Amino acid sequence: MNRIDSHQHFWIFDPVRDSWIDNSMKKIQRDFLPQDLSPLLSQNQFSGCVAVQASQSEEETNFLLDLASKNDFIKGVVGWIDLRAENISERLRHFSQFEKLKGFRHVVQGEPDDFMFGNEFRNGIAALKQFDFTYDILIFHRQLPAAIDLVKSFPEQKFVIDHIAKPDIKSGEIASWKKGIKEIAKFENVKCKISGMVTEADWNNWKPSDLKPYLDVIFENFTADKLMFGSDWPVCNVASDYTNLVKTVEDYLAPFSDEDQNKFWFENAKSFYKIHD
Template structure:
């Protein structure tokens, strides 16, 4: 059986203020989600490890995830948060640099105005990440892809990964502009793509695999199995699908690929990108 890594999941101790993005429609995830909740799901679906990604924009979140990673061996890496706009960002990265499981950083750019990633302060933050050897997860909506393309080309030596295939409009199926932009973004060889977060962009109660196939076709044609990794987006996925359902969806889609291609998608690409020790 091939090894697997879940490249994108979250932990939290639910707080109505901190997690105010979880509204009443998402009542299923209005509770704590901790390593003991995830570990059985990983085991059940043949995963040997995971990468915990920030959900809150504080350094306390980074420290919280690192404490979980350092006490749970199956958490192989952490994508944390620092203020990339801070002129002293290098000091903050230096502070965290002794944490071996800290692999990269993310900012919730989907909540920022267009042009945010192209501001001088943010670009300085990315330049500093490169110096320290950290990855960067790009979390955006599809209409922000042009900025991501520019950013990726400005920093060809910075490893980027696009989260949730840049959130195409799965509810309407109108993906023409997203498709053009994904094709352009994939030309930047320093960018990888997480097949993650799709079920929550579709109609939660009525989605079918056919809703995802056109987008998956675009991602696999342009990024190829060499630059794609699986992420569950657990526990957020629970509002629209179980952990196992999310896994089965990708299993079905890639079933015709070669064993080595499948291994890269499930394991090799995430291990290499995040420099994980397995």
């Protein structure tokens, strides 16, 4: 079975730029590059991955595209661009020359909760469609109402939710997040990544049973037709190693049909990001 890891990161660690990687995350205060990921993908039957931006600059986008040009297993890049810029169409036209650049992301979780209602941001989202770029929604669960309004306002735009919208798994809070997930999953233009869950749980003490209620909600609402796997490597290393993370999801999916498992591990990411073998 072919597999694609739809969400991981690379960086050359810079303590100033990467100040979000604080001392509680000492395990990932170092460089993470393709040669570090490649053996992990092979060991877990992944044929490729999608590299996602971790810092907010066009330099980051160019850095990831450079790595992708030198490593065949990097099948796609989700970069960063200033969606609020007046010359957004011009910048998108520039980046449209790179076949491996599939879409963009902004770290909205670090913005005010009304950020996605901003006219400049929405102007940028509107510009993506012309170039067939996707958009990754990175939010905390409290920002789901704004995300619902966004996906409703752009029915032709392809969206994917990162990290199941970051519910508070550590505390076990589920009700308000579940309400938002039920609503946003109704939109045909929205997919979701099963990623980033272990870092929302208790890093040192989480168990698969802590994740199960959240996985149940996600699969019940999105179904295997609209879900894809993402490791969130190397961020996941603060709470789990790569292989253990994969095994946790494999065990959850064991009762699913081979067809549904193939969609989840491979086909959905391939079609969403238009990945060529």
